[in-house]
Amino acid sequence: MAVNNKRLRVTELDFDDIKDNLKTFLKGQNQFKDYDFEGSGMNILLDTLAYNTHYLGFNANMVANEMFLDSSSLRSSAVSHAKKLGYEVSSARAPTATLNINLSTTAASKTMSAGTAFTSTVDGTSYQFVTISDITSTNTGNNIPFDSVTVYEGTYVITKYLVDSSDVDQRFILTDPRSDTTTLTVKVQNSTTDTTTTTYTKATDITQLSETSTVYFLQEVETGRYEVYFGDGIVSQAVSDGNIIQLQYVVTNKTESNGASSFSSPTVIDGVTDITVTTVASASGGAEPESIQSIKLNAPLDYAAQGRAVTTKDYEVYVKKLFPTTQAVSVWGGEDGSYDSSTGVSSTPEYGKVFISIKSTTGVALTSAQKTNLETALAPYKVASITPVVVDSETTSIILNITIMYDTSATTYTGDQIASLVATTVRNYSASDLQSFNTPFRHSRLLGLIDATDSSILNSIVTVTMAKLFTPTISTATSYNINFNNRFYNPVSGYNETAGGVIASTGFYLSNVTTTIYFFDDDGAGNIRIYSLVSGVRTYSNNAAGTIDYENGLISIGSVIITGVAEVDGTTSSQIRITALPNSNDITPVRNQILEIDTTNTTYSSNVDATASTGVGYSTTTTSAGTTTTSVASVSSTPSSSAY
DSSP, X not given: OOOOTTSOOOOOOSHHHHHHHHHHHHHTSGGGXXXXXXXXXXXXXXXXXXXXXXXXXXXXXXXXXXXXXXTOOSHXXXXXXXXXXXXXXXXXXXXXXXXXXXXXOOOSEEEEOTXXXXXXXXXXXXXXXXXXXXXXXXXXXXXXXXXXEEEEESEEEEEEEEOOTTOTTOOEEESOTTEEEEEXXXXXXXXXXXXXXXXXXXXXOGGGOOTTOOEEEEEEOGXXXXXXXXXXXXXXXXXXXXXXXXXXXXXXXXXXXXTOOOOBXXXXXXXXXXXXXXXXXXXXXXXXXXXXXXXXXXXXXXXXXXXXXXXXXXXXXXXXHHSTTEEEEEEEEGGGOEEETTTEEESSOXXXXXXXXXXXXXXXXXXXXXXXXXXXXXXXXBOTTOEEEEEOOEEEEEEEEEEEEEOGGGOSOOHHHHHHHHHHHHHHHHHXXXXXXXXXBOHHHHHHHHHTSOTTEEEEEXXXXXXXXXOOOTTSOEEEEEEOOSOBOOSSTTTTGGGTTTEEEOOEEETTOSSOOEEEEEOSSSEEEEEEEETTEEEEEEEEEEEEETTTTEEXXXXXXXXXXXOBTTBOOSOEEEEEOBSSSSBOOOTXXXXXXXXXXXXXXXXXXXXXXXXXXXXXXXXXXXXXXXXEOOGGGXXXXXOO
């Protein structure tokens, strides 16, 4: 069927396709039948027409896309759609630290003013932390303590506006896109001559407002800044000509000062120069403004929640909203199991509670104050009979022993280069598929990724070990529970008793004797043992140091006095690592559990496959925890496929 070149095709929007369609159309006309477009000035006109059409098509496409939240690509569009759903986009968040400040003075009381600045240094850069409200404290015996003071990283800013209704374009703007709206205080002064001020609160529910309600509204506007606006006298109180609007807030450097732990005081606080500062909690919580992706996800969910937290999804929405440094969150109802700080999660129901575990973008565990603040912030949204409880996330490491068989004729890489490529694959898998709640380790998926790393890799064998760290209480008799929440390998009672069962640990000291290093293992029959090595032989000092529940993956160490911790991975440590062989090569995290691959202790062995290669005696390169050695491979060197 012949193509009708006298019809212009209009389905393509790409520049090159548009130009080709124009040329095809013109060539179909008798006037341009044999015309050389590329060698003439007409080519420039075709470029202009094609570009113009391309721009028009692109703009029309953008208009259509920006009409919907799901397809919008501009932040302003996403913010606008979120506003229609009643969703407030989160601003930048300032890192906060908790300090105890003591003034040595005989005065009866002193006031620490809003904007009082403390300094800290992170990675060689100095940062300022400020208070955001006046705090008054009284004398307790030649000392005035200010306990548990929250300070915010950034600059304390006060912006004032004189209300002028004749200026139809007047707006009350927080001047910097790095402003933290959680620190915002809005005050309205009557006039330049009347300094009486009223503090306005942010509106949360318009159904509860009257014409006299002293509230303000907040929205993100252009360039990522925020605007404060007021009611019209019907829905909340309006501001009047001559009023002075005072906006007090912190402009922050966002994430840069997370981790600040040592603080210097100002030279004087309310006339006192003898000042002592003690850090209660290091700086954390600094965050970037909410991303477009987050807005798209959370705005509809927030709308569906309708201002109350009933389902676990509701709690996830409000946790992300109230704690913006949340990277991942796990929520489960007490009917699905309980949580105890000593034993971890259990299947025993605890009705009337909802448990919340958070992984922060900073990688730092939430402080007690942050947990309490979040629980308090969730209170207005919860059902009356439900108590939210914020619990720590727990990380279970996965240590792998990886053996790679490869064909030398199919690659130019050496054995250690193959091992390095596979190590990159493993790190990428850990980052993309793990390190979040409810993301299991899939043995077969990792095998597939390893085998696909390079065409020369013929097969691979991966054995799996689980690991957890715990911090002992030094020189105090203490019991410990380490819960892996995954079944241990124990095919028969007494399995591997003489070689230490399926449990192992790094070293520790007892009775303040630093010449003898002790370790944990098990007897395969449910008992935890303590031993030391004497001439390389295990010598047991306690055959009943605790119990092990192979079915549920729980290690319970009885009361023991640990007086010190040996090095872990050649580095001074305050923690002991416990390892266990899982019953399955697939590891499933439970509720507050997060999985990650321990890339430091994962080992790699790259071996020439003698079946695929001619001859024997090829070099075998083995990489183990960053160390490369060379040995000789033979036909009989193929490892066993058994994981245990």
